[in-house]
Amino acid sequence: MKQEEHELIVRILDGDEQSYGVLIDHYKEGLYRHCFRFTRDEDAAEDIAQRAFIQAYVKLSDFNHIHAFSTWLYKIATNIALGELRKKHPLPLGDELLENLASSHAGTEQQAMYGELYRAIERLPDNQKQVVKLRYFKGKKYEQIAQEMNTTPGSVKGWIYRAKKQLKEMLT
Numbered sequence: 022m023k024q025e026e027h028e029l030i031v032r033i034l035d036g037d038e039q040s041y042g043v044l045i046d047h048y049k050e051g052l053y054r055h056c057f058r059f060t061r062d063e064d065a066a067e068d069i070a071q072r073a074f075i076q077a078y079v080k081l082s083d084f085n086h087i088h089a090f091s092t093w094l095y096k097i098a099t100n101i102a103l104g105e106l107r108k109k110h111p112l113p114l115g116d117e118l119l120e121n122l123a124s125s126h127a128g129t130e131q132q133a134m135y136g137e138l139y140r141a142i143e144r145l146p147d148n149q150k151q152v153v154k155l156r157y158f159k160g161k162k163y164e165q166i167a168q169e170m171n172t173t174p175g176s177v178k179g180w181i182y183r184a185k186k187q188l189k190e191m192l193t
Contacts, residue, residue, distance in 0.1 A: 026090045033081060045074055048094060055095055059102035069105065073098035103137055141191040142184075149184035152177050 032040040052073060057066035077084075077094050084093055142153055151170065155161045156177075163174040170177070 027086055030081060030084065030086070030090065033078075041078055044090065048091060049074075051091075052094060052098055056098050056102055059099070059106065065105065069098055069101050072101050076101070138188070138192065141188050144191065145184050145187060149180045149187065152180045153184050156181060 026044070029040045029043055033044075049070065052070045053066055056069040056073070057063065060066045060069065073094060076097050080097075084090065142150055145153065148170070152166055155166045155169065156163075161169070163177045166177045167174045
């Protein structure tokens with residue numbers, strides 16, 4: 022299908038809008054199911070899938086043919102779904118959320134939010150990322166973290182404060 026997809030995309034970019042219908046027909050069921058996993062709502066899943074197809078069509082010239090079209094399309098849908106979840110359920114960035122980050126009992130919606138939070142943590146400066154992981158993933162106290170990082174408990178508290186503030190900005 023990859024070669025056929027490439028040919029379809031070339032035709033679409035050359036102005037053959039009908040060829041996009043072939044891609045839609047091929048991916049509509051799978052994309053709908055993917056969106057439904059996030060929303061658990063049929064109408065919302067259908068809406069997100071449609072928006073993903075529209076956005077993919079509008080940005081088709083940005084598509085990198087090295088990757089599979091399906092991967093790109095599903096990523097667009099995932100971003101739209103996460104945006105919708107964020108609007109409905111803003112992440113309360115507190116100790117409880119960070120402590121529950123590694124919970125294996127989270128539902129699909131929570132797992133999506135936690136995944137987004139974890140990716141944001143990975144983008145923090147090294148010292149902030151390290152204190153967040155030591156405090157919330159390993160459950161260490163400020164004094165233990167300070168000793169392990171060869172700094173003061175006050176510095177650890179400051180890094181955690183700044184990390185939370187930065188995470189909140191990244192996620193809103």
